[in-house]
Amino acid sequence: MSVYVFNLLVGFSPNGIDNAQGYREKMYDQIGLDSKYVFTEFPDMRDIMLYKNVGIPVNKMINPHLKLTGRDCFNFTDNTESMIQRIQADTNVSEMVHLENSIQFWNDGYLMCEIHTLPFDQSHFYKVLYFKENCLLKKEFYSGGLVCSDYYITAKNENGSLYAKLVKRSFYKENGEICFEQIGNDYFLNNGEKLNHYDMLDLFFDMLKLSKKDTFILDRAFDLRFNHVILEKRLPCKIICVIHSGHYFKPNQSPYALFLNFEYYFWFKYSKYIDSFVVSTESQKSDLINVLTQYKYDIPRINVIPVGSVDGLRVSSNRKRKSIITASRIVRGKRIDLLIRAVIEAHKIDDDISLDIYGEDDFSLQRELMQIIQNNNASDYIQFMGFQCLDEVYQNYELYITTSNFETFGLTLLEAISSGCALIGLNVPYGNTTFIENGKNGYLIDYNYDCTKEYENELVKSIASKIIRVFADYKKLNDFKEYSYKIANEFLETKISEKWRKML
Numbered sequence: 281m282s283v284y285v286f287n288l289l290v291g292f293s294p295n296g297i298d299n300a301q302g303y304r305e306k307m308y309d310q311i312g313l314d315s316k317y318v319f320t321e322f323p324d325m326r327d328i329m330l331y332k333n334v335g336i337p338v339n340k341m342i343n344p345h346l347k348l349t350g351r352d353c354f355n356f357t358d359n360t361e362s363m364i365q366r367i368q369a370d371t372n373v374s375e376m377v378h379l380e381n382s383i384q385f386w387n388d389g390y391l392m393c394e395i396h397t398l399p400f401d402q403s404h405f406y407k408v409l410y411f412k413e414n415c416l417l418k419k420e421f422y423s424g425g426l427v428c429s430d431y432y433i434t435a436k437n438e439n440g441s442l443y444a445k446l447v448k449r450s451f452y453k454e455n456g457e458i459c460f461e462q463i464g465n466d467y468f469l470n471n472g473e474k475l476n477h478y479d480m481l482d483l484f485f486d487m488l489k490l491s492k493k494d495t496f497i498l499d500r501a502f503d504l505r506f507n508h509v510i511l512e513k514r515l516p517c518k519i520i521c522v523i524h525s526g527h528y529f530k531p532n533q534s535p536y537a538l539f540l541n542f543e544y545y546f547w548f549k550y551s552k553y554i555d556s557f558v559v560s561t562e563s564q565k566s567d568l569i570n571v572l573t574q575y576k577y578d579i580p581r582i583n584v585i586p587v588g589s590v591d592g593l594r595v596s597s598n599r600k601r602k603s604i605i606t607a608s609r610i611v612r613g614k615r616i617d618l619l620i621r622a623v624i625e626a627h628k629i630d631d632d633i634s635l636d637i638y639g640e641d642d643f644s645l646q647r648e649l650m651q652i653i654q655n656n657n658a659s660d661y662i663q664f665m666g667f668q669c670l671d672e673v674y675q676n677y678e679l680y681i682t683t684s685n686f687e688t689f690g691l692t693l694l695e696a697i698s699s700g701c702a703l704i705g706l707n708v709p710y711g712n713t714t715f716i717e718n719g720k721n722g723y724l725i726d727y728n729y730d731c732t733k734e735y736e737n738e739l740v741k742s743i744a745s746k747i748i749r750v751f752a753d754y755k756k757l758n759d760f761k762e763y764s765y766k767i768a769n770e771f772l773e774t775k776i777s778e779k780w781r782k783m784l
Contacts, residue, residue: 281493283308283315283784284517286506288331288341290321295609297499297524299691300587302334307589307777313784316353319343320481320506322428325406328354329399344484346427349451349459355424360397360405367393367408390414416444426452481509490517495784497522501547511550518555520783521547523568524587525688552578556783560586560689561710583783588691589776590698593765596675602630602751605677605701607638607670607692608684610646615683618736620649622683622743624656629748634661636677638668674699678757679750683743685727687711697721698768702760704746721763722750 285301301317308315317336319327322345332338339353346354360383367373367385371393375386381402385393391414396407410418419430428451435445449462460469467475475483488494494517501507501521510519523544547554551572557580559565565582572579604623608614616637623635640646646664653662670692674680680696682705687693690711696703697715703722705712718724723746728735750757 281314281495281784282488283313283495283497284342284488285315285317285497285499286320286510287498287500288317288319288323288327288336289500290319290323290327296587296689296691298331298334300522300524300689301331301499302336303588303691304780305336305340306591307773307780310773310777311781313780316340316342318506322346325396325399332400344480345451345462346423347484347487348480349427350453351424351427356398356401356404356406356422357424358405358422360395360403363395363405363408367395415442425454426456428452477505478509481506482513485509485513485515490515492516492518494518495520498547499524501544507546511546511553514553518784519553520556520558521554522558522587523547523564523688548572548575548577551580554580556581556583558583558585558783560584560588561714563713564688564710567709583779585779585783586694586771586776587689588694589771589773590694590768591773592698593768594672594675594699595765596700599676599678600634601678602632602634603677604633604635604679604681604747605638605674605696606635606681606683607695608682609639609641610637610649611642612645613684613686615685616649617652618740618743619681619683620652620658620662621740622681622747623662624652624658625740625744626747627658627661629744630751631661633747633751634663635681636663636665638665638670638673640664640667670695674701677701678761679704679722679747681705681743681747682712684708684712685729690715694768694771697764698771700761700764702750702757702764704743704750715767717763717767721760721767 305315317331317340319341322343328338328341331341339355341354342352364383371385372387373385373392374388377384377386381397381399383395383397384391391411393411394409395405396409397405406422408420408422409416415434416432418432421427428449430446431448432444433447434442437443447463451459451461453459458470460467465477467480469475496510496515496517496519498507498510498519498521557568559568559582562584565584568582569579606616606619610616619635623633627633650664653659674696678701680693680701680703682690682693685706685708687708688710693703693705693711693715703716705716705722705724706727707713707724708727712724716722716724725739725742725746727739750760
């Protein structure tokens with residue numbers, strides 16, 4: 281039995297879905313599943329590294345284009361020193377320059393060639409670029425030999441500036457023969473057959489030789505072409521769709537959606553061909569059944585399996601006193617402005633209170649938030665920490681606060697309770713009510729989506745009063761810590777992986 285996970289994105293920034301896939305891979309490995317992760321577009325090293333860093337092994341990443349060349353997965357075994365010797369033998373080189381992740385070959389002031397080494401292993405490479413008079417001519421991508429070559433011409437933009445225009449990509453079998461070529465959005469096989477992207481995916485699925493024992497797991501629904509091919513082809517394998525975000529939004533609940541979330545419309549439309557939906561909480565399962573019934577869609581099996589888990593509890597006796605952490609993408613729906621204002625209010629009463637904000641995304645919003653901090657002379661105790669791995673960070677803090685007005689699950693909340701943080705959050709679906717038990721490991725604050733400025737001002741005061749209350753009683757804070765560990769214990773990898781094993 282093989283499990284194919286769709287899809288790894290090309291050219292995007294990481295988000296919660298990607299992190300959830302990394303969590304799941306740990307569990308799949310634990311129960312011995314043969315899992316593979318599919319790039320439906322051909323990736324670059326940036327994309328591969330993004331998913332490697334969230335925990336997906338490179339040798340489990342597959343791609344339709346790669347499969348057609350006869351390779352089952354990415355496998356970066358090409359030796360850097362061998363390529364250096366080859367270039368020096370074939371090219372008139374006067375100077376070789378070693379940079380951090382590349383090696384350049386120059387002649388008479390012109391860049392002739394450039395080797396890109398692996399970010400995690402400089403003794404092996406994955407890409408070679410060729411230039412003529414500093415103009416890009418060709419890129420070669422390697423993974424167990426030459427996989428493809430991109431050919432460029434120098435073209436002009438409308439403003440007259442020059443750029444390298446991709447005109448053709450050739451893919452090679454392991455023996456060096458051209459397997460097929462891509463021009464624009466069309467693919468041309470050796471037999472002369474012309475394929476579009478849908479045809480390419482169709483051919484890829486045929487090559488997998490799927491059976492009813494295999495499973496496709498879909499993590500994204502909106503505007504992605506593989507969904508259409510999978511659901512319209514009537515494949516023999518099981519199809520499981522994981523609903524990561526809210527499926528239905530009340531007025532003012534989301535700035536991006538109203539009522540039925542269009543992101544999942546395609547899945548709901550074809551729900552009779554789906555074996556199972558997976559949601560993270562029982563309350564979302566109940567709401568999903570109600571919505572599907574209301575819109576008269578078929579209701580497949582719905583399994584409740586949290587998208588995240590923890591490998592253990594992180595204990596610390598060295599937390600910074602009266603310290604607060606929050607971690608999320610810096611986007612408007614997270615309402616970090618409310619948190620900053622609340623901490624400023626709390627700091628007026630207790631000047632030992634501090635806040636560190638982890639994450640990044642919308643830098644224009646971050647500048648607005650920094651302006652609030654500066655206008656209130658709060659830079660000494662409220663800081664942006666950027667994007668970091670937080671595995672060993674949460675346990676340095678006493679309190680985690682989220683002011684997001686919607687969390688389908690909330691991986692950061694799980695990470696925080698597994699490190700013994702007390703929590704404060706708004707009483708909104710679904711993550712906050714899953715990880716915060718009011719008065720036992722923190723506080724839930726009532727929230728109304730029909731916000732006015734006056735209401736928000738009162739909300740800020742309410743959050744600030746809860747911050748003061750948490751830090752005023754260290755015996756209670758310790759009780760909160762112990763109860764957070766108790767909740768986190770139900771989300772250990774061993775327990776969540778068993779849920780996946782039973783379903784698959």
